[in-house]
Amino acid sequence: EDQVTQSPEALRLQEGESSSLNCSYTVSGLRGLFWYRQDPGKGPEFLFTLYSAGEEKEKERLKATLTKKESFLHITAPKPEDSATYLCAVRSPGGLIFGQGTTLQVKP
């Protein structure tokens, strides 16, 4: 059964303090790994798609990487506006299987 596990559940950082979020996955065949950002009271907002081990993608202070068993979302010099829940998902036939998310709080 396809499964996605994210860690940590919650992360508190000071502004400028870089860190990484982890997403471990178990799938019969990877058809894509997705990162979304979700703000309170809103729907998930797409960030990245990764397909093969070694692939990396960047957007502003965020960088996503992929290995055969996990993905990392690196946050460099975060700002308070980066505070949100970050969701990782793998594609099953058709839909997405999500992890429970990592709630990030960045304090000024």
Added chain:
Amino acid sequence: DAGVIQSPRHEVTEMGQEVTLRCKPISGHNSLFWYRQTMMRGLELLIYFNNNVPIDDSGMPEDRFSAKMPNASFSTLKIQPSEPRDSAVYFCASSPGLREQETQYFGPGTRLLVL
């Protein structure tokens, strides 16, 4: 671009009542997905359509749940009768198609509370 539109944004109802949630996908998108989000179970896929045809409804929790897509620009998720354990945020998402690289874009969600 209007994005995925959902209505209502909030719904409060009493146990036993019928609830209908509505979704308008992004124009030109051929695939539509319904998800449910709770604290305990996170985001779960309920059902998805391609070209207005239901493809997989294995995530629908019970026969009390039903979904339709009468045309390319409208879908409904109905719960009848509703129960308190149905309280959750229901999201609709759409994508251009079902190919692996196609991104799903989510609506703002409907927050449902069943008393």
